[in-house]
Amino acid sequence: MFIPAIKHTLQGALSVAVLMVSSASFVQAADEKRNVILIIGDGMDDQQITIARNYLKGANGRLLLDAMALRSTSHILTVEDAVSSSPVYVADSANSATSMATGQITSIGRIATSAGEDKDIITIAELAKAAGFSTGVVSSASVTDATPASFIAHVISRDCENPTRMSVAGDNPSWVNAELCKTDRVDNGGAGSIAQQIALGSTDVVLGGGMKHFQPRGADSDKTLLKMAQDNGYQLVTNAAELMSNKSSGKLLGLFSEHTMPTRLRGEDGRIAERPLPSLLYNISSDLGSVVLPESMRCEENPDYAGMTSIKQMTDAAIKHLSTKADRGFFLMVESASIDKASHKRNACGSIGELAQLEEALASAQKFAADHPNTLILVTADHGQAAQLIPNPKAGQAFYTPGHIARITTPEGQIMAINYATTEAHSEKHTGTNVPLFANIEGQGRVPSMVTQPEIFNIMSAYLGLIP
Amino acid sequence: MFIPAIKHTLQGALSVAVLMVSSASFVQAADEKRNVILIIGDGMDDQQITIARNYLKGANGRLLLDAMALRSTSHILTVEDAVSSSPVYVADSANSATSMATGQITSIGRIATSAGEDKDIITIAELAKAAGFSTGVVSSASVTDATPASFIAHVISRDCENPTRMSVAGDNPSWVNAELCKTDRVDNGGAGSIAQQIALGSTDVVLGGGMKHFQPRGADSDKTLLKMAQDNGYQLVTNAAELMSNKSSGKLLGLFSEHTMPTRLRGEDGRIAERPLPSLLYNISSDLGSVVLPESMRCEENPDYAGMTSIKQMTDAAIKHLSTKADRGFFLMVESASIDKASHKRNACGSIGELAQLEEALASAQKFAADHPNTLILVTADHGQAAQLIPNPKAGQAFYTPGHIARITTPEGQIMAINYATTEAHSEKHTGTNVPLFANIEGQGRVPSMVTQPEIFNIMSAYLGLIP
Numbered sequence: 001m002f003i004p005a006i007k008h009t010l011q012g013a014l015s016v017a018v019l020m021v022s023s024a025s026f027v028q029a030a031d032e033k034r035n036v037i038l039i040i041g042d043g044m045d046d047q048q049i050t051i052a053r054n055y056l057k058g059a060n061g062r063l064l065l066d067a068m069a070l071r072s073t074s075h076i077l078t079v080e081d082a083v084s085s086s087p088v089y090v091a092d093s094a095n096s097a098t099s100m101a102t103g104q105i106t107s108i109g110r111i112a113t114s115a116g117e118d119k120d121i122i123t124i125a126e127l128a129k130a131a132g133f134s135t136g137v138v139s140s141a142s143v144t145d146a147t148p149a150s151f152i153a154h155v156i157s158r159d160c161e162n163p164t165r166m167s168v169a170g171d172n173p174s175w176v177n178a179e180l181c182k183t184d185r186v187d188n189g190g191a192g193s194i195a196q197q198i199a200l201g202s203t204d205v206v207l208g209g210g211m212k213h214f215q216p217r218g219a220d221s222d223k224t225l226l227k228m229a230q231d232n233g234y235q236l237v238t239n240a241a242e243l244m245s246n247k248s249s250g251k252l253l254g255l256f257s258e259h260t261m262p263t264r265l266r267g268e269d270g271r272i273a274e275r276p277l278p279s280l281l282y283n284i285s286s287d288l289g290s291v292v293l294p295e296s297m298r299c300e301e302n303p304d305y306a307g308m309t310s311i312k313q314m315t316d317a318a319i320k321h322l323s324t325k326a327d328r329g330f331f332l333m334v335e336s337a338s339i340d341k342a343s344h345k346r347n348a349c350g351s352i353g354e355l356a357q358l359e360e361a362l363a364s365a366q367k368f369a370a371d372h373p374n375t376l377i378l379v380t381a382d383h384g385q386a387a388q389l390i391p392n393p394k395a396g397q398a399f400y401t402p403g404h405i406a407r408i409t410t411p412e413g414q415i416m417a418i419n420y421a422t423t424e425a426h427s428e429k430h431t432g433t434n435v436p437l438f439a440n441i442e443g444q445g446r447v448p449s450m451v452t453q454p455e456i457f458n459i460m461s462a463y464l465g466l467i468p
Numbered sequence: 469m470f471i472p473a474i475k476h477t478l479q480g481a482l483s484v485a486v487l488m489v490s491s492a493s494f495v496q497a498a499d500e501k502r503n504v505i506l507i508i509g510d511g512m513d514d515q516q517i518t519i520a521r522n523y524l525k526g527a528n529g530r531l532l533l534d535a536m537a538l539r540s541t542s543h544i545l546t547v548e549d550a551v552s553s554s555p556v557y558v559a560d561s562a563n564s565a566t567s568m569a570t571g572q573i574t575s576i577g578r579i580a581t582s583a584g585e586d587k588d589i590i591t592i593a594e595l596a597k598a599a600g601f602s603t604g605v606v607s608s609a610s611v612t613d614a615t616p617a618s619f620i621a622h623v624i625s626r627d628c629e630n631p632t633r634m635s636v637a638g639d640n641p642s643w644v645n646a647e648l649c650k651t652d653r654v655d656n657g658g659a660g661s662i663a664q665q666i667a668l669g670s671t672d673v674v675l676g677g678g679m680k681h682f683q684p685r686g687a688d689s690d691k692t693l694l695k696m697a698q699d700n701g702y703q704l705v706t707n708a709a710e711l712m713s714n715k716s717s718g719k720l721l722g723l724f725s726e727h728t729m730p731t732r733l734r735g736e737d738g739r740i741a742e743r744p745l746p747s748l749l750y751n752i753s754s755d756l757g758s759v760v761l762p763e764s765m766r767c768e769e770n771p772d773y774a775g776m777t778s779i780k781q782m783t784d785a786a787i788k789h790l791s792t793k794a795d796r797g798f799f800l801m802v803e804s805a806s807i808d809k810a811s812h813k814r815n816a817c818g819s820i821g822e823l824a825q826l827e828e829a830l831a832s833a834q835k836f837a838a839d840h841p842n843t844l845i846l847v848t849a850d851h852g853q854a855a856q857l858i859p860n861p862k863a864g865q866a867f868y869t870p871g872h873i874a875r876i877t878t879p880e881g882q883i884m885a886i887n888y889a890t891t892e893a894h895s896e897k898h899t900g901t902n903v904p905l906f907a908n909i910e911g912q913g914r915v916p917s918m919v920t921q922p923e924i925f926n927i928m929s930a931y932l933g934l935i936p
Contacts, residue, residue, distance in 0.1 A: 046514055046541070046901045047852075054900075059545060059555035060920075071540060071917035073514070073904070077527060087527035089884050090859040278892075384515075388856070389900035390890050391558040399893035402870035416557045416900075421889030422858050424746075425867035432522075432857035432884075433514045436541070438917075449539035449906075452528075 033329035035375040036124075036460045037319075037365045038100070040147055040333065041358045042093055043340030043351075043385035045435050051348065051389050051418060052355035055299065058412045064359050064366070065379060070439040074380050075452045076432065081107035084115040090432040093340065094158040096382035096453060097150035101125070101333075103457030111146065111194065112154045118183065120154040124457055125203060125331055127466045134204045134322040134330040138314045138361075140261045140354065141337035142210025144194040147382065151333050152206070153197040155184045162195040162213040162225070186219035193219065198253075199229035205321050205332075207254035207314040209261045211238070229253050240309040243317050252321055254314065262304035263338050265353025268297035273346035273404035273420045291400045293393065296407040296415050299349035311336055312360035319368050329374070331464065334361050343385040344427045346420040348406040351387065369440055376463045377440040378447075378456065384431035392417040501797035503843040504592075504928045505787075505833045506568065508615055508801065509826045510561055511808030511819075511853035513903050519816065519857050519886060520823035523767065526880045532827050532834070533847060538907040542848050543920045544900065549575035552583040558900040561808065562626040564850035564921060565618035569593070569801075571925030579614065579662065580622045586651065588622040592925055593671060593799055595934045602672045602790040602798040606782045606829075608729045608822065609805035610678025612662040615850065619801050620674070621665040623652045630663040630681040630693070654687035661687065666721075667697035673789050673800075675722035675782040677729045679706070697721050708777040711785050720789055722782065730772035731806045733821025736765035741814035741872035741888045759868045761861065764875040764883050767817035779804055780828035787836050797842070799932065802829050811853040812895045814888040816874040819855065837908055844931045845908040846915075846924065852899035860885040 041048070053063050078088040078095050084107070092108045099105060101123040107115040112123050125135040137148040144153075144161040160181035164170035168178045184190035191197050195213040198206055214225040221228060230236060234253040237243045243254050274294040282289025315334050322330035336358035342350025362379060369375035392407060392415045393399060403421025410416050422429035437456070439447045446459055461467045509516070521531050546556040546563050552575070560576045567573060569591040575583040580591050593603040607616040612629040628649035632638035636646045652658035659665050663681040666674055682693040689696060698704060702721040705711045711722050742762040750757025783802050790798035804826035810818025830847060837843035860875060860883045861867060871889025878884050890897035905924070907915045914927055929935045 046903075047899065050543075050901045053543075054555075054557055059557065062918075066543070066918045068917060073539060075518075075521075075534075087522075087880060087882055089522055089527065089857055089882065384857075386856070388854070388890065389557055389852075390897045391900075399891040399897070402889050402892050412555060414555055414557065419890055421870050422856065422887055423867040424870050429858045429867070431515065432859075433518045435514075449536060450530075450534045 033372070033374060034464055035323070035329045035372060036331050036463055037368075037375060037377045038333045038460065039358060039362055039365065039377070039379040040097070040100070040335045041339050041355060041379070041381050042147060042335060042337045043343050043383060043430065044336070044355065044358070044381035045384035045431070045433055047387050047389055048339055048343070048351055048355060048385060049436065051387060051416065052352045054416050055352045055408060055410050056356055058410070064362050065438055068379065068438040069441040070443045070447050072437040072439070072447050073434045073450050074437040074456065075434050075450060076383055077105045077452055077454065079105050079107055079115050081110075081115050090430050091383045092146065092430065093382050094146035094150060097147040099453040100382070100456045101151045103454045103461070105454055109157045109159070111149045111158055113156055118156055123151050124460055124466070125151045125333070127461065128331040128464055129202055131464070131466055132328040133464060134325045134327050136205030136318045136322050136330065136332045137203060137207070138205070138311065138318050138332070139208035139335040139337050140311050140357065141208060141335065141341070142213055142259050143198060143206050143208040143255070144210050144213045145260070145337060147335045147337060148206075148208060148333065149194045152201055152203045153194045154191065155194055156180060160184055160193050162193045163216045163219045166193050166219070195225050196228070199225045199234070200232055203251070204325070205252045205318045207243070207252070207256075207318055209255065209257040209259055211255040212258045214255060239307070240313050243309060243313060246317070249325065254309070254317070256309040260338065260341060261308055263302055263342050263347070263350035263353050264305045264310075264357060265299045265349045266302040267347065267349045267406065268300055271297055273348060273406035273418065275404055276400040278400070293400065294405060294407055296409045298409050299352060302350075302353070310360065311357040312364055315361040315364045319364060323368065323372070329464065331460070334365075336361065340385055343387050343420070346404050346406065346428060348387065348408055348418040366440065369442075374442070375440075376442040376446070376460065378443065378460070379438040380456065381435035384433035384435060386420050386422040386428035386431065388419040390417050390419045501840070501842060502932055503791070503797045503840060504799045504931055505836075505843060505845045506801045506924075506928060507826060507830055507833065507845070507847040508565070508568070508803045509807050509823065509847070509849050510615060510803060510805045511811050511851060511898065512804070512823065512826070512849035513852035513899070513901055515855050515857055516807055516811070516819055516823060516853060517904065519855065519884065520820045522884050523820045523876065523878050524824055526878070532830050533906055536847065536906040537909040538911045538915050540905040540907070540915050541902045541918050542905040542924065543902050543918060544851055545573045545920055545922065547573050547575055547583050549578075549583050558898050559851045560614065560898065561850050562614035562618060565615040567921040568850070568924045569619045571922045571929070573922055577625045577627070579617045579626055581624055586624055591619050592928055592934070593619045593801070595929065596799040596932055597670055599932070599934055600796040601932060602793045602795050604673030604786045604790050604798065604800045605671060605675070606673070606779065606786050606800070607676035607803040607805055608779050608825065609676060609803065609809070610681055610727050611666060611674050611676040611723070612678050612681045613728070613805060615803045615805060616676060616801065617662045620669055620671045621662045622659065623662055624648060628652055628661050630661045631684045631687045634661050634687070663693050664696070667693045667702070668700055671719070672793070673720045673786045675711070675720070675724070675786055677723065677725040677727055679723040680726045682723060707775070708781050711777060711781060714785070717793070722777070722785070724777040728806065728809060729776055731770055731810050731815070731818035731821050732773045732778075732825060733767045733817045734770040735815065735817045735874065736768055739765055741816060741874035741886065743872055744868040746868070761868060762873060762875055764877045766877050767820060770818070770821070778828065779825040780832055783829040783832045787832060791836065791840070797932065799928070802833075804829065808853055811855050811888070814872050814874065814896060816855065816876055816886040834908070837910075841910070844910040844914070844928065846911065846928065847906040848924065849903035852901035852903060854888050854890040854896035854899065856887040858885050858887045
């Protein structure tokens with residue numbers, strides 16, 4: 001519901017925040033920069049990490065994640081929108097990213113707005129900006145997608161990505177609920193779509209996919225959102241070469257694909273998990289017939305990824321851009337989005353490749369932190385995902401999944417069986433499990449052995465001196 | 469394969485161990501006792517923990533596990549038996565318990581014997597005993613089951629639980645491979661079944677289920693295994709009253725049920741997860757028909773559990789018995805076995821109740837450690853399990869699992885949907901995920917942020933001064 005008295009009070013909240021921050025006594029001296037790099041593996045639960053480790057490093061190998069100084073766990077909290085005290089046991093990326101961005105528990109689909117009341121909630125990126133830090137978001141999804149959006153925009157629903165998506169008359173996919181976006185429409189006194197809020201915003205670096213969300217005309221404007229962003233001081237880059245050679249110290253908007261970036265890896269010949277095929281006789285008795293399991297496969301380079309800007313390239317560029325400013329330091333969120341998106345599609349190799357991309361981004365962050373010790377690196381997931389590493393049936397064993405299975409031949413020559421069986425529908429479901437939270441040595445004494453997901457906001461804000 | 473030259477060399481290994489231990493310079497002074505309590509939640513991965521937390525404490529609640537000082541993760545390693553350098557990506561309770569008990573990686577089904585070579589591997593309980601510590605195992609499964617057995621016996625296969633199970637002519641369940649047990653038979657120069665090894669062994673306290681495995685006559689003997697155990701100095705107790713009132717300081721064998729102890733909780737009226745039922749029309753088009761999901765249910769007391777000895781009672785008795793001896797301290801392994809066994813049966817309430825039992829055992833261990841600070845408490849799982857916390861479909865949402873679903877009404881009045889969908893067979897499968905490892909404050913500086921499962925043996929052995 002749209003409650004004018006408390007909605008769109010962000011400007012006021014920011015002013016208060018600036019006052020609070022200005023008068024607070026900071027942990028760090030004024031001339032000592034502090035930085036936070038938050039890396040989110042969307043859907044990167046322990047199953048995904050184990051699967052990726054087995055493929056990328058071997059069963060006895062170690063990921064960079066595994067070697068991080070601290071390991072904790074994040075307990076995810078979601079509430080019903082109608083009755084905000086009632087828990088919901090499985091989150092989506094919007095409400096869980098909102099938890100990390102704002103420290104508040106909200107309902108499914110919401111982007112930095114409160115459950116029920118629909119009030120904007122100030123984010124760590126906004127608090128940091130107001131306090132004199134630089135800020136950035138990097139994602140392999142559209143920059144308007146739920147995870148990045150929750151740090152730099154405020155809307156009732158993740159569906160409200162661009163002006164078309166907010167129009168009931170718009171040419172939109174069937175899953176978009178444009179009606180729900182009404183209260184955020186500019187003609188209703190709202191701040192408009194996620195893309196519009198980004199275009200008119202003050203985030204220093206915004207890098208990812210989602211060009212198509214900036215091509216429509218802005219609400220209440222003759223200009224496209226791209227033009228509005230440029231008029232607002234953003235330099236636009238659209239490929240890796242432009243990104244790497246960019247020398248501008250102004251605001252930077254990088255849009256490297258139409259929507260979600262393609263995954264780096266895919267299954268052999270584009271295969272994903274498939275259904276086992278029991279023979280007709282097997283359906284009568286398991287003694288009479290047999291079950292044909294999908295052929296095993298290797299992962300291969302995804303041809304659609306050719307020429308794509310990597311998460312590492314975006315992370316390197318963002319860190320370089322943010323760290324050279326004369327300010328108090330920076331807050332940067334980096335998302336590897338398609339660990340989740342590939343798992344929704346039962347594309348095991350896709351998820352593995354995007355976890356490899358996350359590892360590269362982590363290496364970049366660690367390299368920076370080695371030279372800039374006042375840098376807190378946190379790596380976590382927003383929620384669990386469907387994929388399960390299950391036993392690979394041996395010859396003669398008849399058991400098989402009721403869902404879909406991908407049987408991946410690993411570089412060490414063994415078969416790893418990955419099960420997707422949360423739904424008969426086309427898109428696998430999230431799970432409600434706790435997810436890992438990793439920290440570099442700066443997390444010592446700051447990251448306890450377990451946190452609720454909103455407490456990640458508290459840890460980061462305290463590190464930057466944004467909260468007393 | 470049976471290799472006489474290297475098989476059954478345990479006695480020799482123990483002698484060497486005693487010498488090594490005797491000559492080693494210990495971490496602790498001679499008059500300072502040290503204790504290790506290892507609590508294993510069989511199949512207790514992060515999904516199980518999250519599900520149990522939601523039910524037992526509410527979404528915002530905290531388990532005792534959650535409040536432990538240290539949280540790490542255990543990376544499970546398994547190998548092929550034929551080619552012991554080849555990894556297998558999903559473990560069973562035998563090889564994973566062997567990892568923790570011995571520090572060695574082995575193959576599926578093995579009880580403290582090596583992959584391929586079939587050599588006995590000395591366990592931490594044996595090393596501790598030889599070095600002057602008391603030792604105990606507690607389990608809600610049969611004491612001959614894979615997890616407890618791996619600490620106090622050595623056989624080629626977990627199937628070799630009692631003399632009948634080792635006989636191809638025995639009246640055995642179809643899944644028992646008695647032929648495989650041949651090399652361990654007494655008439656082949658082996659040490660006999662798991663039950664026989666326990667009856668003739670030196671473990672100070674053995675408490676759990678599995679009376680039926682001690683009722684057959686011992687191999688090469690006219691006496692039952694129960695009688696052999698008593699002749700070997702074991703006092704036998706068979707119910708909680710006898711256990712609690714026992715004043716003997718000699719060896720203690722408690723067998724409280726015929727086989728696995730019943731779970732404390734069950735689903736309403738004994739229900740477990742069920743299949744959703746799509747209507748005939750739904751199978752033609754999801755627009756035409758509908759899917760009937762199983763009714764939601766509460767968990768209830770399992771009537772079969774009435775009068776059963778609890779894991780807490782066994783743990784209290786074991787700690788009391790072991791801690792009053794004039795020795796160097798003790799090693800105790802406590803297993804909550806049916807988090808796993810109930811999950812195999814798609815019995816979500818069963819798993820929840822056994823995680824509650826594990827929490828009670830942990831409370832007992834923590835109470836002891838509060839008064840005896842030289843006590844390392846570790847809590848972990850042996851492997852992951854099938855259960856997944858998935859979204860509960862709302863009215864009008866048609867997605868449904870291809871497997872079985874339990875929809876549990878939690879005490880906070882919300883529905884928690886638990887999915888079981890790893891197999892069409894009757895018993896759900898393990899998963900290969902990393903599992904949590906928790907430690908009390910004694911783990912500080914000893915438990916890194918990630919361990920391989922065999923390293924748990926190293927941590928415990930080093931704490932007790934058993935390895936240099």
